[in-house]
Amino acid sequence: MERHRGPVADAGWRASARFAVRGALVCGVLFLGADLVAGGVTSGRAALAVGAACVLGLILWPARVTAGPGWLQVRWLWSVRRVDTGRLVLLRQLPGRAERMQLRDADGARVELDTEAVVGTPGLWLLLDRGVDASRRAGWLRRERVDAALLDRMGARAAECTLLGAAPPLPRPGVEEELDPHGS
Incomplete structure (x- = not known):
């Protein structure tokens, strides 16, 4: 591992x-x-x-997402937000066109980030996934406070990125893919 x-x-x-x-x-x-x-x-x-x-x-200007064992940080120009991934109480998808998610820890700290930042970097995904598992085991993150479909899509995309070395966009829930006009 x-x-x-x-x-x-x-x-x-x-x-x-x-x-x-x-x-x-x-x-x-x-x-x-x-x-x-x-x-x-x-x-x-x-x-x-x-x-x-x-x-x-x-x-x-993009937000910079960084993570280490037990924490995830989002830095944008003058602001820095950090959550304890081992004490997460909320993980959900934010409404809107872009696939963004919100994480909140037991201390009330929260971050909002683009899921592509995590999925496109296998190390970030691994650290977030470990934090989510630790939060669940510790009882901080309950089933109803987790967007399981988002985590499943992100996990599948992270595996795809790891295998292919590329980062195609995440599919949006409830949005059908457009058909190729050339039939291919």
Whole structure:
């Protein structure tokens, strides 16, 4: 069985951060280019373009998920939230389009994170799964406070990612996959 010494971080975080920076840069260049084509760039319009690009970068900036034995942490720019995975009292899927989940521990600390961050990094999944098992054995995490379907989907996806070395998106519950228009 694989043992982790020290924290394990989301393997896809760097790529997501690069995407946020590139998206902000492209946005700024497009705004400045449009102003230049339209007759010139003033200092006010340049500041507006740079400000809009910075706002887009902040919106796109990913949260960084890190875990170690007994804990999981989510860091986003200025905030850091951490839960004790051995004392979880709630694990549920959050409503909405993106597959996100919420974890809450016995001390009231909670984190919200994208399930892909955990599933795409086998070490994170292993540490979370061990924490959920420890919480169940200790009596902290009761059956009615766990989204079992979410855990099953995540476990299947984590196994798939481990075997294939890739991270295709998680299927959404109740959403039928679209048929390929070419019939393949």
